[in-house]
Amino acid sequence: ELANGGHQDLPALLSFKAYNPNATALGTWAGPNPCSGTWLGVRCSRGRVVGVFLDGASLAGAVAPLLRLGQIRALAVRNNSLTGDLPPLDNATASPWLRHLLVSHNQLTGSLNISLGALLTLRAEHNGFRGGLDALRAPSLRSFNVSGNKLAGEISGDLSRFPSSSFAGNLALCGTPLPKCVRAYNALGSADSSSNATATNIAAESPSTASANNVSSVSASSSSNNGGFSKISVTALMATGIGNAVLITFSLAISVAMFVYVRRKLRSAKGASDAAALGFEDQEHKRATNGDDKCHQKSGGLVCFDGGEELRLESLLKASAEVLGKGVSGSTYKAVLEDGIVVAVKRLSALQFPASRSKAFDRHMRLVGRLRHRHVVSLRGYCNSNGERLLVYDFLPNGSLQSLLQATGCGARSLDWAARKAILLGVAQGLNYIHTFPARPGLVHANVKPSNILLDERGGACVSECGLMRHATNIQRSIVSQSSRCPPDLFLERATTTTTAASSGGWHGYAAPELAPGGRATQESDVYSFGMVLLEVVTDRKGAPDGEEGGDVGEQTIGMVKIGMMCTAEVPEERPTMAQVLAMMSELM
Ligand SMILES: Nc1ncnc2c1ncn2[C@@H]1O[C@H](COP(=O)(O)OP(=O)(O)OP(=O)(O)O)[C@@H](O)[C@H]1O
Numbered sequence: 001e002l003a004n005g006g007h008q009d010l011p012a013l014l015s016f017k018a019y020n021p022n023a024t025a026l027g028t029w030a031g032p033n034p035c036s037g038t039w040l041g042v043r044c045s046r047g048r049v050v051g052v053f054l055d056g057a058s059l060a061g062a063v064a065p066l067l068r069l070g071q072i073r074a075l076a077v078r079n080n081s082l083t084g085d086l087p088p089l090d091n092a093t094a095s096p097w098l099r100h101l102l103v104s105h106n107q108l109t110g111s112l113n114i115s116l117g118a119l120l121t122l123r124a125e126h127n128g129f130r131g132g133l134d135a136l137r138a139p140s141l142r143s144f145n146v147s148g149n150k151l152a153g154e155i156s157g158d159l160s161r162f163p164s165s166s167f168a169g170n171l172a173l174c175g176t177p178l179p180k181c182v183r184a185y186n187a188l189g190s191a192d193s194s195s196n197a198t199a200t201n202i203a204a205e206s207p208s209t210a211s212a213n214n215v216s217s218v219s220a221s222s223s224s225n226n227g228g229f230s231k232i233s234v235t236a237l238m239a240t241g242i243g244n245a246v247l248i249t250f251s252l253a254i255s256v257a258m259f260v261y262v263r264r265k266l267r268s269a270k271g272a273s274d275a276a277a278l279g280f281e282d283q284e285h286k287r288a289t290n291g292d293d294k295c296h297q298k299s300g301g302l303v304c305f306d307g308g309e310e311l312r313l314e315s316l317l318k319a320s321a322e323v324l325g326k327g328v329s330g331s332t333y334k335a336v337l338e339d340g341i342v343v344a345v346k347r348l349s350a351l352q353f354p355a356s357r358s359k360a361f362d363r364h365m366r367l368v369g370r371l372r373h374r375h376v377v378s379l380r381g382y383c384n385s386n387g388e389r390l391l392v393y394d395f396l397p398n399g400s401l402q403s404l405l406q407a408t409g410c411g412a413r414s415l416d417w418a419a420r421k422a423i424l425l426g427v428a429q430g431l432n433y434i435h436t437f438p439a440r441p442g443l444v445h446a447n448v449k450p451s452n453i454l455l456d457e458r459g460g461a462c463v464s465e466c467g468l469m470r471h472a473t474n475i476q477r478s479i480v481s482q483s484s485r486c487p488p489d490l491f492l493e494r495a496t497t498t499t500t501a502a503s504s505g506g507w508h509g510y511a512a513p514e515l516a517p518g519g520r521a522t523q524e525s526d527v528y529s530f531g532m533v534l535l536e537v538v539t540d541r542k543g544a545p546d547g548e549e550g551g552d553v554g555e556q557t558i559g560m561v562k563i564g565m566m567c568t569a570e571v572p573e574e575r576p577t578m579a580q581v582l583a584m585m586s587e588l589m
Contacts, residue, residue, distance in 0.1 A: 007033050009049040012044070012068045019061020025054060028457070040457050043340045050340035055079055055102075055307065063103060072101040073339045074310060078123065085110025086129070091117070100310045103127065104145065112136045112146065121309050124149070133159055133173070143309040146170070154181050157524075162233050226329060301385035305369035308380030311337075311392055316345065316383075327451065329465070329472055330350070334395055343380065344396070346465075348389040352472040355387050361471050365391070367439055368466050375430030377454055377464040396462060398455035401533070405450055405540055417553045419459065420537050424560070425585055426461035427453055431530055432578040434466055435523050446470045446521035448529035449510040452538070470521055514572055524572035527581065531567025534560060559588040 013034050015423075017026050035044035043051035051074040052066055059077065062084035066075055072095045086094065086108050096477060100121040101114075111131035112124065119138040125145045132153030133146070139158055145166045152172035160176040167173050174181035281555040302313040319335040326332075330348040337343065353361065365382045372378060381392040401423060427448075434443050447469040454462050512528035515521060539561045563584050569575050576584070 007035070008069075009034055009069050012065045013039075013049070013052075016061070016063075016065040018302050020059050020207065023057065023059055025057035025059065029488035043342070045071075045340035050074070050097075052077070063106070063108065067098075069095060071095055071097060073097045074102075074341060076100065076104070077100040077103050078307075079105045081107055082106040084108065086112065086114075086124075088113040088115075088135075090115040102307075102309070112151075114138055122146075123309065129562065130171075130196045302381055302383045302390075303366070303369070305379060306372065307378060310341065311343075311381045314381060315339075316343075316390070317394065321345070325451075327360060329468055330389075342395045344393045346391040346393065348391065348468075350387055350389075353389055357471060358384060361389070364467055364471060367443070371434065371437060371443075371466060373430060373433040375426040375460065375462050376433060376466065377462045381489070388547060391468075393464065396454040396456050398457065398459060398463075400451045400455065401453040401461065401537070402450035404455065404556070405536065417556070421560075421589060422459070423453070423455075423461040424534055424537055425582075425589070427463055427530065427533065428578060428582050428585055430461070431526060434463070435526070435578050442523060443467060444470060444521050444523055445526045445529075446533035448526055448533060453533070512572065522572065523577070524575050527567050527575045527578060528569075528572070530578070530581070531575070534567065535564040538564065556588055560585070565587075 010032065012028060017023075017029050025040055028038055029042075031038070034042050034049055041052055041054040041057070042049055043053065048071040050071055052072065053074070053076045055076050056079040057077075059080040059082060061082065063075075063077060063082045064084065064087045066072070066077070067087060067089060069075075075098070082103070086103070089112075090099070094116065096116070097118055098116055099118050101119065102121060102123040104123045104127070106127050108124070108127040108129065110129065112129055112133065114122070115134040115135075115137040117138070118140060120140055121143040122136075122138060122141055123143065123145050126148040129146065129149040129151055131151065133151060133155060134153065136159065141158075141162075144159070144162045147165060147167060148169040149171075151167075151170040153174075153176040155167060155178060162177065164177040167178055185446050203340050205454050212547070242393040277531055302311060302316070304311050315337050316335060319337045321333040324332040324334050324344065328349075329352050330346055332344055334345045335343050335345050362384060365379070365384070368378050369382070377396060378394045379391060380394065383390040384390075388397055425583070431445060431448065434445055443466065445463065445466050447465055448463070452464045454464050456462055510529040510532045512519075512525035515525055519525075538557055563576075563581060566574075566576050566584075567581060582584045
């Protein structure tokens with residue numbers, strides 16, 4: 001789609017990039033065609049940009065240029081430092097196909113002046129939006145959150161169907177689902193529904209604002225009556241004064257009482273959900289923990305997590321799919337949704353994941369859905385109904401470590417020492433995050449192996465399928481046929497132990513010896529598997545460029561091998577933790 005010698009979407013993208021000349025994430029935004037497949041976070045369909053996905057990319061500046069993209073359907077720029085006003089959005093000024101707008105956790109300002117019939121998702125929480133919600137007209141909204149802004153006024157009409165958490169923490173919002181708006185009374189003490197000029201909506205939830213507004217509306221009302229002051233008798237004036245004082249005190253008392261009530265309710269509700277959330281406690285992970293609030297049931301039982309709000313079971317089932325591979329636990333597909341969003345869908349084998357273990361599986365998935373880390377593949381949603389289990393992950397376009405290690409011949413990518421180190425460091429960071437995630441009992445990956453280490457757009461390593469195998473039942477039998485993938489020759493002795501484990505009912509060549517037969521995976525066994533992967537990556541020289549053996553590389557190789565040996569110690573207690581592994585690796589590099 002080239003017009004006047006240039007791609008139609010190029011100007012908008014470049015003017016957004018101009019705010020962020022040094023942002024690493026936008027380093028790939030170069031060249032004349034944003035749909036070439038190399039522009040990070042840019043999704044295209046039929047030659048036009050339909051999605052921009054740049055959550056947590058340390059971006060600054062205005063978001064407005066991205067909203068000028070003529071055919072954009074999904075824009076996700078959460079957790080950045082974007083500033084400026086959100087421009088008015090309607091069918092004339094923005095893409096009429098805009099369905100998902102996710103701008104939460106930025107510093108955006110202005111009012112929410114949006115009139116878009118197609119909009120399904122609006123996530124604008126934790127910004128500085130002001131004004132009311134009356135200029136927000138999006139009848140198709142399914143996922144909506146404007147909490148933590150500076151909004152005020154009455155919530156009315158269609159928006160009232162969303163839960164109070166969608167509106168919480170604003171300056172002065174009121175009306176269903178929040179407490180009722182309280183009308184101020186005019187100077188003569190009668191409820192004034194006609195003179196809107198002096199009636200102010202007061203959120204009972206916010207007593208300080210309530211009292212301020214109340215007072216100002218009463219004084220405005222008094223001053224508006226000043227013209228007729230001489231006509232009012234002293235008695236009437238005194239009566240009005242006393243009446244006003246009583247009313248102010250009364251409405252203040254009600255506001256405070258409701259504030260206390262609502263806060264208690266919220267606290268007890270939060271306490272209950274925390275208790276159900278496997279004992280999360282660490283503040284550092286509060287964002288991840290809060291992720292569950294964003295998770296909601298959809299038709300057909302699709303549960304979505306942070307970043308998966310746009311997922312619908314119907315569109316998943318309708319999506320064009322391509323088989324990526326078949327593993328022990330099921331088959332994985334690349335699915336292109338109608339919005340142009342690409343996801344990886346894992347369809348679990350009914351044999352490995354029987355319906356009888358449904359509850360534990362659900363608990364586990366809700367926990368894994370909260371994991372958000374640069375080196376862990378994000379689970380965006382899952383479905384567990386009628387014996388069908390689908391897991392929806394981010395699609396990582398660059399294959400797996402397994403494909404990288406297996407690749408030979410002229411098309412094979414050379415894997416120099418820097419790339420190997422970066423991959424191993426990424427995996428170690430991902431595993432350390434999983435192991436230290438605040439859950440009781442602690443999380444275990446349980447299936448660390450090269451095909452579960454995927455490569456993102458930049459070639460960075462991401463660990464996938466955390467904990468899945470702990471919920472599989474018949475894994476041993478099927479693993480034997482899978483263990484054609486051998487651990488490194490150099491460590492044949494260790495490999496023999498695990499291969500024997502496999503044939504005697506253990507699992508693949510990366511599993512710790514204590515797992516056979518029927519052993520339960522632990523963080524120590526994850527460390528073992530990581531050690532095996534590390535040894536393989538370090539010692540496999542197939543794709544390594546010539547002349548890399550000497551000097552620093554040689555020294556670092558020896559250091560890494562030592563770490564690998566420690567990780568693969570026979571006795572689990574002798575193995576280092578992932579945190580220690582990370583520290584040793586960092587020292588070495
Ligand atoms: N999120 C993803 N993005 C891109 N490719 C993926 C994704 N998840 C899995 N794959 C690829 O799909 C293929 C099949 O993966 P799958 O997980 O089903 O099998 P496996 O890893 O070989 O075995 P297991 O069932 O033990 O995990 C692998 O090549 C894997 O690299």
